[in-house]
Amino acid sequence: MSIRLISFLGTGNYENACYRWNNESYSSKYVVFAIAKMLQNIESQKNIEVVLLATDKAWQAHGQSVCDTFAQADLPTPQRRTIPDGASQDELWNQFEIILDVLQSSDDVVYIDITHGFRAQPFFASGVIQYLQSVFNRSEDVHVIYGEYNRNQPENSRIWDLTPFVELSEWSRSLLLFLKTGQAQGVVEPTRKIGRDLKKKWAAEGRQGQPTDLDQLAKLLEKFSDDFITVRTGCLLLGPESSSQQLVNMMEKARDEVIQILPPLGKVVDMVIERLKPLCGATCLSDPQGQAALQYLSMLYFKMGRIAEACATLREGWITKYADSRSDKPGTVDFDKDAREEAEKRFFERHENLGKQISQLRNDIQHAGYRKDPMPPKTIINQFLQLHSQWVRETQSTLTQS
Structure with missing residues (x-):
């Protein structure tokens, strides 16, 4: 395995400095050379390949x-990749493509040194990383570093690791995607990575005990996502062991520790907690709290564009309003199929026309429009919203009467 160190070369008059990084230090007027020498000590089992963008x-x-300078130190000669000056829009895009190619052509650990990046080059490097993460799912082992030349004390110049800002972007984007789709696949590994960083931070600070287990948070994200996308309603909503409740509990527990690594993530975590809390706390689904959770879940599916799941939850939620304790806890040992059929019968007796409308809506979607005259998309959307509003009104009316 090797390391690819990518660096920009400028036209400035570089002066000698002692750069310090990870308890290592090296003096050179070329920051890329100092970084390569320090990486040689930090990653002693790996070969170092240097690419200069100039x-x-x-x-x-x-x-x-x-x-x-590299040759005199017995280090491999840097490869040169020529980049244009960036004097036009076409040249700027050409720079982007070149940086992308240099990054994408390596399957190994990559360090990007942006110290001497000129004009938009550091911004492009960040943009390329995000592009790789989003389009090609390249997220691990990409590090961004910057050498700060200390003009007053050149012997005390630091190398700053900017990788946490890249990780912040990735985790925030993945969590927001989770909020929009219910899919947790993209956020699981970044969560585990933050957990590993948190453990290192505790060890470096000599703190006692162990931080919150973010591996467990990753597992709970997966569990919630699996239940959500497969519409396992009982697993999502019922009791203190529901996947919604467990995930909220773990996120509340982990929040303060997560922001030690990436402070701005606190706001994103708060958004996730706020989104999921209305799904928590139900012990059955026929009482007001359970009905409210079902109504919220149905609308959540709708807002995520999961119309089939929204309509299925709508239908089952209406029926559950007329269920008793034998048929209002799906996925549990107490659930009785015959009792559920009785609840469905009670619902249709009470709401014959409404029941037909809900069934037609659900069936039209379930059969994927395989009919001579399937409903138009706008009709499906409008009917769902109408039926959902009626469900909420009736639940509130029942509460008022009681």
Whole structure:
């Protein structure tokens, strides 16, 4: 396994400095060389490959000198990738494509040094990373670093690890996607990565005990997502062991520790908790609290564009309003199929026309429009909203009467 170190070469007059990073230090006027030497000690079992992104002017100014510096230290000669000046829109896109190719062509650990990136180049590097994460699912082992030249104390110049900001972007984007779709696949590994970073932070600070187990949070995200996308209503909603309640509990527990690693994530975690809390607390689904949870779940599916799941939950929720204790806890040992059929019969006796409308809506979607005259999409959407509003009104009316 190897490390690819990608760095920008500029035209500036670089001065000698002692760069410090991860308890390592090295003096050079070329920050990329200092980083390569320190990586050689930090990652001693891995080969280091260096790629320099440079315009023609930058290469004329420093190319031969930096290559000689590497050669004198017995390090592999850096590969040069020529980039345009970025003087036009086409050249800017060309820069983007080149950075993308350099990143995408490596399957190994990548470090991107943006110290001497000029104009939009550091921004492009960040954009390329996000593009790779979103389109090609490349998320692990990409690090962003920056060498801060200390003009007053050159012997105390630092290398800053900016990777947490990349991770913040990835985790935030994945969590927001989870909120929009219910799919947790993209957020599981970033969650485990933050857990590993948290354990390292505790160890470095000499703290006693163990931080919150974010591996468990990742598992609960997966469990909730599985229940949600397969419409396992009882598993999602019922009791303290429901996947919704367990996930909310774990997120509340982990929140303060997560923001130690990535502080802005606190707001995103709060958004997830706020979104899921209305699904929690039901012990059965026929009482007001259970009905409210079902109504919220049905609308949540609708807002996520999961119309089939929304309509199925709508139908079963209406029927559950007329269920007793033998048929209002799906997925439990107490659930009785015959009692459920009795509840369905009571619902249709009370709401014959409404029951037909709900069944037609659900069946039209379930059969994927395989009819001579399937409902138009707008009709499906409008009927769902109408039937859902009626369900909410009747539940509230029942509460008022009682």
